[in-house]
Amino acid sequence: MAYSNxxxxxxxxxxxxxxxxxxxxxxxxxLVGAPECGDVMRLQIEVDEATGVIRDAKFKxxxxxxxxASSSLATEWLKGKKLDEAIAIDNMEIVEELALPPVxxxxxxxxxxxxxxxxxxxxxxxxxVVDSAAESTQA
Amino acid sequence: xERRLIYLDNNSTTPCDPRxxxxxxxxxxxxxxxxxxxxxxxxxxxxDAVDYxxxxxxxxxxxxxxxxxxxxxxxxSDNLAVKGVFEMYAKKGNHIITAxxxxxxxxxxxxxxxxxxxxxxYLKVQEDGLVSLSDLEAxxxxxxxxxxxxxxxxxxxxxxxxxxxxxxxxKHGVLFHSDATQAVGKIPTLPREIGIHLMSFxxxxxYGPKGVGALYVSRKSPRVKVTAQIDGGGHERGMRxxxxxxxxxxxxxxxxxxxxxxxxxxxxxxxxxxxxxxAKLTELEETKVNGNINSRMPHVSNISxxxxxxxxxxxxxxxxxxxxxxxxxxSASLEPSYVLVSMGLGDDLAHSSIRFSLGRFTQEEEVDQAxxxxxxxxxxxRDLSPIxxxxxxxVDLTKIEWSAH
Numbered sequence: 001m002a003y004s005n006x007x008x009x010x011x012x013x014x015x016x017x018x019x020x021x022x023x024x025x026x027x028x029x030x031l032v033g034a035p036e037c038g039d040v041m042r043l044q045i046e047v048d049e050a051t052g053v054i055r056d057a058k059f060k061x062x063x064x065x066x067x068x069a070s071s072s073l074a075t076e077w078l079k080g081k082k083l084d085e086a087i088a089i090d091n092m093e094i095v096e097e098l099a100l101p102p103v104x105x106x107x108x109x110x111x112x113x114x115x116x117x118x119x120x121x122x123x124x125x126x127x128x129v130v131d132s133a134a135e136s137t138q139a
Numbered sequence: 140x141e142r143r144l145i146y147l148d149n150n151s152t153t154p155c156d157p158r159x160x161x162x163x164x165x166x167x168x169x170x171x172x173x174x175x176x177x178x179x180x181x182x183x184x185x186x187d188a189v190d191y192x193x194x195x196x197x198x199x200x201x202x203x204x205x206x207x208x209x210x211x212x213x214x215x216s217d218n219l220a221v222k223g224v225f226e227m228y229a230k231k232g233n234h235i236i237t238a239x240x241x242x243x244x245x246x247x248x249x250x251x252x253x254x255x256x257x258x259x260x261y262l263k264v265q266e267d268g269l270v271s272l273s274d275l276e277a278x279x280x281x282x283x284x285x286x287x288x289x290x291x292x293x294x295x296x297x298x299x300x301x302x303x304x305x306x307x308x309x310k311h312g313v314l315f316h317s318d319a320t321q322a323v324g325k326i327p328t329l330p331r332e333i334g335i336h337l338m339s340f341x342x343x344x345x346y347g348p349k350g351v352g353a354l355y356v357s358r359k360s361p362r363v364k365v366t367a368q369i370d371g372g373g374h375e376r377g378m379r380x381x382x383x384x385x386x387x388x389x390x391x392x393x394x395x396x397x398x399x400x401x402x403x404x405x406x407x408x409x410x411x412x413x414x415x416x417x418a419k420l421t422e423l424e425e426t427k428v429n430g431n432i433n434s435r436m437p438h439v440s441n442i443s444x445x446x447x448x449x450x451x452x453x454x455x456x457x458x459x460x461x462x463x464x465x466x467x468x469x470s471a472s473l474e475p476s477y478v479l480v481s482m483g484l485g486d487d488l489a490h491s492s493i494r495f496s497l498g499r500f501t502q503e504e505e506v507d508q509a510x511x512x513x514x515x516x517x518x519x520x521r522d523l524s525p526i527x528x529x530x531x532x533x534v535d536l537t538k539i540e541w542s543a544h
Contacts, residue, residue, distance in 0.1 A: 003454070011451075011454060014523060017522070017523055031525065032542055033541065033542065034541030034542060035446075035485075035486075035487035035490070035526055035536065035541065036485065036486035036487050036490075036541070037486070038448050038450075038475065038490040039448070040524075040525055040526050040541070041525070042525035060523055060524060060525035060528060061523060061524070061525065062446060062447070062448050062451075062520075062523075062525060062526050062527070063448045063451055064448055064450040064451045064454070065450070065451055065454040067448075067451070068451060068523060113542075
């Protein structure tokens, strides 16, 4: 199976690899997936508390090329977005942008879960009670 | 500088030896006869070529020419052995014993047997990939007709204790089939000497062409028969009909001849390269060699690089080095290797494994380049891996509540 050029680009030059201080109040962390399933994504956002805009985003991913590309793309998209815009990112947008084949759609689902988990973590830290659909593991 | 892609996936298939191709070419052109045409020169010429090839294949495994049934490959040979014995010996019993780490050709043929009302025992293997002889003996019942255990595993290269298995089969009067696809032509494989009654193998794992294989069927003490699975003109002593693939068989014969003459020196050279590759790559932190290293093919190394996912890792170097993760037959799916899982490796380690399989045409400088590319890839992927970071921070990964998906 050949990867699309966009997947190859994100895989070869992943954007925003790294870590943010997970204990900081303005940082939300989402850790989703499981080593047994061959995919683990950790996605972090740093939020400007005054404006609710995502100032920075970082990721680390254990997984295949598509999983790495999906999370790299997600961090690019998250930067500069407001939380309510970020939570609306749909996995199918990632599928289209990266031209993921059907067997790799789960990578985009995982990226969407990671975004939602990171936002939920931030909101919980800051006392926002939300009824989020994303039931994912928090780090 | 143009660089040739380094091929370390010889367990999937080997390139044809140029001497094999040279031998085949005339049988596509001027010597194009059907080996079953008895009335003219073209047919006789083709028949002679098939006879010579059959002799070479038989010689490689210490068999009589009449014990070689040509097929389309090892998958067909496996099917013929399992289903053919099941049908032929139906009066004697309906129970077959095999192992979880067998190739899909055996496992799926056994599934078919179960659908036909047969009974199959799938032995688990030990951590080192070997079947337990006491488990095997305990599994034999009065209605057991066949034990089918592979000579060498395709993913790990682990060699099963053939002689001991044969002795157990002998003691209980059960037929013994071995899928020897990965072993024939690379290490000595002498079924008669060991006590194997049926043995599958194929040309394209020993520098011959794809699309041709063989089933060894013992003709004396015991005389074994299998029920044909492909009916037609009664070729191959009635056990496998269909016009013989003359160029393919000629190539198979040449490959067998070369293997017999060059096996020892190839194995010695290749095992040194394999050992070098393995020694260098296991210098990286948190690596594990899978399978019993004292009972293993000389050209295979299966290594888990912890906290790195195999498919992603391969992508870092697949412009330079071709290897496989899990087995080529299952890597299109997202499941981790069932062979490694059966050996008790966790799914996480199974996802982190890479199979390196060297061959006759592997050069030392290629191995050196592969070591560098793979090591670089592992380090790169670990920099990207959240679980590597957690491991480094001392987090107990087994205590985390992962969200399975």
